[in-house]
Amino acid sequence: MAQIVINNLRKEFGSFTAVQSSSFTIEDGEFFMLLGPSGCGKTTTLRMIAGLELPTSGQILLDGQDVAQMRASARDIAFVFQMFALYPHMNVRKNISYPLVSQGMARKDVRERVEEVARILDIGNILDRPVGGLSSGDRQRVALGRAIVRQPKAFLMDEPLGALDAEFRERMAEELRALHDRMGATTVYVTHDQLEAMQMGDKIVVMNHGVVEQFGTPQNIYDWPATMFVADFIGSPPMNFLHFEGAVKPGTGSIRLNDVEVAVPVQAGEASGKLALGVRPEHVVIDDNSPVRGIVTATEYLGTTQIISVATQGGNLKVRAPSSRIVGVDSQVGLSFRQGALTIFDTKTGRAVLSEANREVLSHG
Amino acid sequence: MSSFSVTEPSKGQKWFAGIVVVVYALVTLMPLVWIIATGFKSPADAIAYPPKIVYEPTLEGYVNLFTTRTRMTPEALEEIGPPQTWYDRIVRRYDMVISGPSRYGERFLNSIIIGFGSTFLSIFLGTLAAYAFSRYRVPLKDDLMFFILSTRMMPPIAVAIPIFLMFRQLGLSDTHLGMILLYTAVNLSLSVWLLKGFIDEIPIEYEEAALIDGYTRFQAFYKVVLPQATTGIASTAIFCLIFSWNEYAFAVLLTSGTAQTAPPFIPTIIGVGKDWPAVAAGTTLFLVPVMVFTILLRKHLLRGITFGAVRK
Numbered sequence: 156m157a158q159i160v161i162n163n164l165r166k167e168f169g170s171f172t173a174v175q176s177s178s179f180t181i182e183d184g185e186f187f188m189l190l191g192p193s194g195c196g197k198t199t200t201l202r203m204i205a206g207l208e209l210p211t212s213g214q215i216l217l218d219g220q221d222v223a224q225m226r227a228s229a230r231d232i233a234f235v236f237q238m239f240a241l242y243p244h245m246n247v248r249k250n251i252s253y254p255l256v257s258q259g260m261a262r263k264d265v266r267e268r269v270e271e272v273a274r275i276l277d278i279g280n281i282l283d284r285p286v287g288g289l290s291s292g293d294r295q296r297v298a299l300g301r302a303i304v305r306q307p308k309a310f311l312m313d314e315p316l317g318a319l320d321a322e323f324r325e326r327m328a329e330e331l332r333a334l335h336d337r338m339g340a341t342t343v344y345v346t347h348d349q350l351e352a353m354q355m356g357d358k359i360v361v362m363n364h365g366v367v368e369q370f371g372t373p374q375n376i377y378d379w380p381a382t383m384f385v386a387d388f389i390g391s392p393p394m395n396f397l398h399f400e401g402a403v404k405p406g407t408g409s410i411r412l413n414d415v416e417v418a419v420p421v422q423a424g425e426a427s428g429k430l431a432l433g434v435r436p437e438h439v440v441i442d443d444n445s446p447v448r449g450i451v452t453a454t455e456y457l458g459t460t461q462i463i464s465v466a467t468q469g470g471n472l473k474v475r476a477p478s479s480r481i482v483g484v485d486s487q488v489g490l491s492f493r494q495g496a497l498t499i500f501d502t503k504t505g506r507a508v509l510s511e512a513n514r515e516v517l518s519h520g
Numbered sequence: 521m522s523s524f525s526v527t528e529p530s531k532g533q534k535w536f537a538g539i540v541v542v543v544y545a546l547v548t549l550m551p552l553v554w555i556i557a558t559g560f561k562s563p564a565d566a567i568a569y570p571p572k573i574v575y576e577p578t579l580e581g582y583v584n585l586f587t588t589r590t591r592m593t594p595e596a597l598e599e600i601g602p603p604q605t606w607y608d609r610i611v612r613r614y615d616m617v618i619s620g621p622s623r624y625g626e627r628f629l630n631s632i633i634i635g636f637g638s639t640f641l642s643i644f645l646g647t648l649a650a651y652a653f654s655r656y657r658v659p660l661k662d663d664l665m666f667f668i669l670s671t672r673m674m675p676p677i678a679v680a681i682p683i684f685l686m687f688r689q690l691g692l693s694d695t696h697l698g699m700i701l702l703y704t705a706v707n708l709s710l711s712v713w714l715l716k717g718f719i720d721e722i723p724i725e726y727e728e729a730a731l732i733d734g735y736t737r738f739q740a741f742y743k744v745v746l747p748q749a750t751t752g753i754a755s756t757a758i759f760c761l762i763f764s765w766n767e768y769a770f771a772v773l774l775t776s777g778t779a780q781t782a783p784p785f786i787p788t789i790i791g792v793g794k795d796w797p798a799v800a801a802g803t804t805l806f807l808v809p810v811m812v813f814t815i816l817l818r819k820h821l822l823r824g825i826t827f828g829a830v831r832k
Binding site: 205206207226227228232233234236238240242243244253254257258301305 | 723725726728729730731732733734735736739744747748
């Protein structure tokens, strides 16, 4: 088990830069998510950690040793492919034992280890079956078995649940997380599904266009996004942006949102010009006494809560409210914002302005 | 499109399809049946008109194929005494005795050495080249692939004269090595193209999994890619073998003795007294190795071994 430090990692394919100077640290035993839309460089980053791509520059420290330019086979890292990549000409047992055979382990020990893994994954009954006829769930387990049998320093997983049906996915996600907790193995997991990342990860790196946008725990990333991209990518529905012209400087405690005063966390940074107030749907409250007004354009019933779409002067926003609150479409409502949960973004750079509230989260990353 | 029914074909359609298959089989198999039948006829039956469907089978053609014979005067025959073996008896009917083996065995062996040798070499080089073209960033890849294919854009015999002169200069004329190299050169374009197609279809994840499981690139190639490519290799090998096995023009031009293959040899049997049964016998036996080879590789030709291991 190992700590993985990514230091200024960069990968260029010809003139295209897939990953630009990424740096983050994966602690020993962490379940670490690489999250981003397709083409953001997350898979390339994972493949560089695995040794399937060699970085253009930068370091990958595996337990303090720089492995960036080392062969995949020399790194002692296991990889679970999205499409499983089970060797089709071998049965389940051979697939799982293959990494051990390559190390020249004695046959008896291989057998024992494979049986043990089969017990952990509950696939003892299919060990002698060919991989061709297996269900996708079993194939997933065999792929996991091939990874854990080696007891490697770290597991890398490239959207391992991507090929599964929705209902099965949920169960596999739980199993994966439980397996991780039992073995305490450092795991790096690539996904484009923000819910999956939030649900399973200890830490998340959000990437976009080859750049690390933010790195932190799911809750910190959700509550205090560092950029408008993260704010928009995480959360369903995503964070609302209310655009306004103005200026903030250290000590500012309120802004003027289209002539209405809105209290915000005390600012620690400086920005001016076109700004945006970011607020999560659950931090907007329907409050008829508030001077911020809007027209309800739609409501979406979600069981215990509902999503109310409201058109305001600063833009459209979505409000998460209890279902018990009855609002009519086309009616006018007042909106108030929970002061402590607001973030101001500079739309020129797309970055969040530091405040007393998000300072602790954003300054370390 | 009403003709493309998704339901079971009707009884009439099945019958129709059956009849088409039978007619096609008759048309293609007829010459083969004719040759095999002729091999067991006597020379007189072989040229009888109308052709004999029912005849007394004899191994005369096969005996003549494998032997050289000498006609003898009755006195000389009397001196030798009565024929000892069944094949002696057959030739004695024509007042002949067997004077030695014919060249057919040697020529047949030449065909085997050259045919299988060049097939092996085409597959060996073709697999490596196809793998490189499929997996590596080769500069000018498309141009190179086109160049390789372009060697097939004319009949190989078009370059017969330069090859003839080159072979004479290099001392490759009438040698096994020369013929193996020549057939390999002709087959290589086919094998590179076919095999590249097959290797392209093998998901690269298998090799990556093997690399991560602790194998070198070359180990990943022969332990993971090769088993997956057996289907492609088998069918390509059959194509290569059929070409080099049946090749006639270069064989006539470049071989005459030591390295002569069976195709240029078989017609020369005719010279010895219009011996059609011997020619037919030689042709029949000549078919056997390719048939056996194809049957042996048949199970690899069936697709489906990769089914389900990677979800597409």
